[in-house]
Amino acid sequence: MTTQVRTEPITVNLGPQHPSTHGVFRMRVTFDGEEIIDVEPIFGYLHRGSEKLAEERTYVQVVTLTDRMDYVGSMLNNQAYMLAVEKLAGVEPAPRGVWLRMIASELQRIASHLVAVGFLIQDLGAWGTPLIYTMREREKILDLFEMLCGARITNSYLRPGGVFMDAPEEFWPAMNEVLDELPPRIDDLDDLLTDNDIIFSRTKGVSVLTPEQMLDASITGPMLRAAGVDWDLRHRDPYDYYDQVTFERPLHTAGDNFARYWVRVQEMRESIKIIRQCEKLIEPGSVRPEHDDVPWLLRPPVGDAYAAIEHSKGELGFYLVSDGSISPYRCHVRAPSLINLTLLRDMLVGELLADMFVSFGSVDINMGEVDR
Amino acid sequence: MNSPFLDNSLFRNIYCYLASGSDDCAARGYDVAILPSGFEWLAFALTAFIIINIVTNAGLGAVIVYIWGERRILGRIQNRTGPNRWGPFGTLTSVADAIKTLFKEDIVPDEADRWLFNLAPILMVFPVLMVLSVIPFGVGTFVVDLNVGILFVIAITSMSGISVVLASWASGNRIAIFAGMRSVAMLISYEIPMALSLIGVLMLAGSMSLGAIVDAQDIPFILVQPLGLFVFLLAAQAETSRTPFDLIEAESELAAGYLNDYSSMKFGIFFLAEFLATIVASMLIVTLFLGGWRGWEPIPSQIWFAGKTVLVLLFIMWMRFSWPRLRVDQILALAWKGLFELTLINIFVTAILIAIWPDPGITELLIMSAINWVVFFISIWAVSKLLRPGDYTAPAPQEDRPSYPVATDELPDEVAYTGGATR
């Protein structure tokens, strides 16, 4: 005689107040034992209506709203928004301003990847040590931002046609110092983490996504490159002066959590290369066009424009519609954090509870951008 | 009263001042009598009460110091200061934390099973305190020297698993249930390698009494039993649920696991039990593998014991703060596919060596240790080879071109827009 033990799936709410949801994300997860059999993401706990607010502000004031979308990638958000505004208004940017914003956004990309890697390791259960190491490096970059624009997180540094202020004299030696220190620190990170058997065995082969799946779901950025699709807007569709710098696109073929982590670590090295080249190519001059050409109260002609950049999380696009007034008629954000979560269910079903937040962290989302 | 405890200096010094009338005390030169003769039973009870208080409170005090030390060292490891506000070097921070915990509101959830909910913290801390009673802290400084000491330790520590299950079940919280399921799987799995890893030590010492094991260590058993120590260290980490085996609390997965619904001093007791368990595990490692209180004069044996314990604790902290957590299946695989085999190898090799040298002196022990270290490295290498995940080398950038076609078929100019910027 055999005894049947009755088992049943268990549904658990994880979040919005959970330590590893990277903000206020909520998932309703059904488990069979430790295995995930269903996931329902629930968004909106940080919705602030940025797109509606943008319709009430002037074009320059909207910059402050973009800072607060992805608050670990403010410079990149500024850049994407400025590209859209410049395209909409037909502004010819000042070369020094463009170089400065390229430097700023590449620094921000390093900072953003440092956060992504650090929190991924935190989700793996490390006791904060790698996270604090990555945060230490990020701190130096934030200090550089403070020199550039006086703010560390919500920078609002960029303006239509360039930046609002030239970098001070002491910025360049400080930046060189940071850039000299970074590669050995990233090597340290590699030694501590990439070659770590626990991290490797925890992340290898977990939540594999194929290129076809990801393109179907509009997933872009490091996630896509981790599956071997060589799609980087900086290279395929160079905006600003990215066609004048050379850099490589790190590609991994596995498409699992480890590949996503690995691609981010390598991209930091490439960003350092780009900044070094920018520093050589930058020339003295004005950092933004004359006020007569680009007034603070910009009135772009009636029309619409979509501009996208390679954000540290994927393709960040701004779709602006102008009705000829001083504020955008419609401002839509193509948020990579939100769209990269499209396949969350496919990634998680069949994995274990322990890998759930690791996979979630490897997407590298930011709730400020998901909910906007 | 002819007490069997009179060899115990801790006991003797208290008991004989209370009741010096007994012949045994007089024979040892005690002449102060507080209690009249005929009250030896009272002296005995009082002495027992005092000793229990001393050991328990010393254990709890050690936890306070340990928490402070761990936070300071964590701070140093992570490039920050650690607690430094209350008292010199922040030494009073833990005390302040303890007081704060006491004054927190004690919440019992509506869905909780009140009895079990309240029972669980007690069940958690009780076995750990019991283990303290058999550990020899120094020459003649112990509560009791049981002749089945190790068996007692293993038996009583397995109760902590029950308390975790009770706590998680009684909370009526689904996240806590996960912790309960995991604790059943993990704590019970690791009992087996933990117990088996000590067989080698028992064979060498020829006794289960912890005092006798310390006496037998003419050279520390870390030299003769490297495999035993390795397995015991990892199993003890798992039993005390420290990173990388902290599945039960798993902050990034289960928030706080079975502790989710506990607050105030019930939480404090769990916390205390957990840290005390780490200290006790280190003390056991010192007693079984590092020669216990043995050291060189004139430093007192108690200091030697404390110093060695701190060393082991430092090592455990180092592991804890460096590594991420293993997954549940990997942890169980490590227990059953890795550590279990290692203990069997260890028992087998040690048994053969004991058969060759039934009563080893120092020379024989050194020969044994040489053989055992060779076995240690070979077997660890073999097992890690077995358990390691298959490798893939990360492709070098630009060399391993991906298969997915990108920009292979450019858009011809005759259909492209020429009116201005494209994106």
Add this chain to the structure above:
Amino acid sequence: MSKAWDGAKLADAIRESLPDAIVDAGGTDVWIKPDSVPDVMRLLRDDAEFRFELLSSVTAVDYISYFEVVYHLTSLTRNATAVVKSKVGFGREEACIPSVVDIWRGADLQEREVWDLMGIIFDGHPNHKRIMLWEGFPGHPLRKDFATYEQSIVPESERRVPSALAGEIGDGQG
């Protein structure tokens, strides 16, 4: 450098297969009929001439007299982009357009967002629910006639108590 399809030429290319789909073309944009959205999109994704594997963005604009749903498409193989637009909801009656989720799954969350904030119904969407705001929120905030803060306040009598809300969302356990 990505190239953008010229609107008129893209419209011509689509007309070869689907003669009735196109409404207008100009600049980089093509306007298509709402009913023909699935056909056109399937053509744009699968046909070797277009190969738009990636749906960059789905959004909508409220032009008072009508709504415009905007699709930004990207082709990786041809390194090209295109903008497809469709006007729906003339006279502000029920705005409805076929969903493209079965063509690109990437439209899933974006279409839900457009429904939530702009109030355009995507016919055939498998999970047609609000995403940022809660079910029962009055109105759609990105519409131009969603004017004031007061409009978003739910009257006391219609408010649901938290426990009832929890009972609806799930079992409140966790």
